[in-house]
Amino acid sequence: MSEVRLEVKNLCKSFGITKAVKNVSFNINKGEVHALIGENGSGKSTLTNMLTGIYSIDSGIFVLDGEEIHPKNQVDANNHGVSIIVQELGTLSGLTVAENIFLGHEERFVKCGIKNTKQMIKEANELLHSYGFDRIKAQRMIDDYNFEDRKLVEIVKATYFDPKIVVIDETTTALSQEGRNELYKVMDKIREKGNTIIFISHDLQEILDRSDTITILRDGVYIDTVKSKDVSEEDLKRLMVGREVTGDYYRSDYGSKVSDEVVLSVKDVSVPGLLNKLDFELHKGEILGFGGLSESGMHEVGKAIFGASYDRTGSVKLSDGTEINDIPTAIQHSIAYTSKDRDNESVVLNQSIMDNICLPSLDDLADKRHMLSDKKLRSFADKFAKDMSVKMVNVDQFVSDLSGGNKQKVVLARWIGKDSDIVVLDSPTRGIDIKVKQDIYQLMDRMRKAGKSIIMISEELMELIGMCDRIIIMKDGMINGQIERSETLDENNLITMMV
Incomplete structure (x- = not known):
């Protein structure tokens, strides 16, 4: 027993x-x-x-x-x-790795009102070593590390005291x-x-x-x-x-030709330490996948396209010759982007669902006098929140009150409402339940058929295989190969290019 x-x-x-x-x-x-x-x-x-x-x-x-x-x-x-490793980022910016690990328990390093920072760093480094996370240094600022390494710090923080x-x-x-x-x-x-x-x-x-x-x-x-x-x-x-879940998750079509029309050209794009001379084209009505290991650089691709990589070099150009070098230009020219780091980069937590959904569409929703109608904003937000089945009291509810999956639905509702022509989705189904995953895949398929172009960045190999017309595999910040959609494609085909 x-x-x-x-x-x-x-x-x-x-x-x-x-x-x-x-x-x-x-x-x-x-x-x-x-x-x-x-x-x-x-x-x-x-x-x-x-x-x-x-x-x-x-x-x-x-x-x-x-x-x-x-x-x-x-x-x-x-x-x-009792401890917890939360879904979103659970470390605090502006503190060192050591300060994050011992947050709330600093008194163990205080004697006569003076904190022994050297001892705190020593003990934190010993802990990191015991977990096999030697590449993370306790004395460095937590902001020096990427999303994944910060999650590893959280694992230490939540478990070191048994x-x-x-x-x-x-x-x-x-x-x-x-x-x-x-x-x-x-x-x-x-x-x-x-x-x-x-x-x-x-x-x-x-x-x-x-x-x-x-x-x-x-x-x-x-x-x-x-x-x-x-x-x-x-x-x-x-x-x-509460019922049988039926129907296919992924696309069932194979062999259909993607349009020759190029909607986005990426030439010689580099981001120091993350991307190195990236070249590819995105076609009208195409779902183009990016896969790889976490440190491959694939998560930087979306930021680079959206103009959110401030030290980017190279060219991101639309078919009409427009250069995309910043976020306002990207939004103005019908490009949407959802980040993997949802809470920090994709939603405004302490604003309402309505504010979040309407944000990129404010110019479209304003009248000729550049005035915004609360009734129009509410109607717009309500429609797209309900289209994405957001579980909410109403659109006045703060996004911070929602579950992780419902936050993701708000992110997607925002860009569906904007009706963007090019949609860059980084980890779009992260933290999403099985039914909503299926809804998102079906939404992507409808968008593709309507002539929208999608870039899907994912560490979930099966969803890349199931949804994409073409998959680019990243390694060490560079393209290491690409593969076309096929019924015979499996995870092993991709893994061999990833490692």
């Missing part, structure tokens, strides 16, 4: 009139990886945010090893033996395969010590491979708890959405 580590009892949480978690109860055992799954807005992150002190509890309790706990904040949760429970909330979607493997090693060590992991992911195969037990939530309500070995992906889909 497994020993219970955490009891979740009658838990409730509301945001205004939205009931995010409704009277949820279940148990989590010691020494297990316990997965939480459900569609976007099902209550997974809300529940774990209450456990880790990020949100207050409306009603209900958590019982940890027989003791009722009420975490007031993340530091208080840490003191109870917590009883570690919540891993959609972390793997932010990591390359190499980064995921590092996280899996840490997960194995946590379990070997008899501690517990609460694992949230939309990758159902990953859930089945990595978890012992799975609890399913739907619309804030507890549905069931099952053993991973006893269920299939199809079983989980049915439990998540």
Whole structure:
């Protein structure tokens, strides 16, 4: 008989009139990886945010090893033996790596009111070495590191003090395969010590491979708890959405010719340390994929095209000869871009859904006197939020109140509303549930058929294979090969060019 580590009892949480978690109860055992799954807005992150002190509890309790706990904040949760690696960026800019690792626990390095910074850096470097993250230096500013390395710092921060429970909330979607493997090693060590992991992911195969037990939530309500070995992906889909999920995810067409018309030419584009002499063309009605390892430079491609790489050299040119060198020019000439780093680069968290969706379309929505009508803005935002099935109270709700997947829907709603001709999507399905993934793929296919051109940057090889007319593989900041759409194409064809 497994020993219970955490009891979740009658838990409730509301945001205004939205009931995010409704009277949820279940148990989590010691020494297990316990997965939480459900569609976007099902209550997974809300529940774990209450456990880790990020949100207050409306009603209900958590019982940890027989003791009722009420975490007031993340530091208080840490003191109870509970930590979290959040979905988005969880490190603070302007601090060193060491200061981020020991954030909230600096008192251990303070004596007579003086902080021993040298000792803090020494201990942080020893920790980084013990995790195998030697390339990350504790004394350097966290801003010197990319998104993935900052997630690795978060892993150290959340686990170095041997917590009883570690919540891993959609972390793997932010990591390359190499980064995921590092996280899996840490997960194995946590379990070997008899501690517990609460694992949230939309990758159902990953859930089945990595978890012992799975609890399913739907619309804030507890549905069931099952053993991973006893269920299939199809079983989980049915439990998540309450019905069979049917229909193909990906495109089913092969052999159709892409237009010869070139809509975007990229010539000799370089970004110091990231891209080196990039050359390619994008055709009308084409979905062009970019794949590679996390450090390959592929995530910089979208920024370079959108004019967001300030030290870029080379030429990004439209078919009419317009040079794209900055973001306003890109938007003015019907180019859209969604970043992998959603919270920092794709949405304005402390603004409403309406403000976020309308932002790039303000010139289009203004009248002849350059005046904006609140009614028109609201109608515009409401239409595209509903087209993307954003779970919200209304368009006045702040984006910061939404789940990760619903934030991503707002990002996509913004650019669908803008009706851009060239759409650059970096990791568009990151943190998105299975049903919305399917909706996004179908949306991309409709856009392609309507003559829109799409660049899709992704570390998910199957979605590149399933959706793209052509895939460019990046390595060390350069194009290492490209491959055309084919029924016989598989992941191995791409991996051989990536490594």
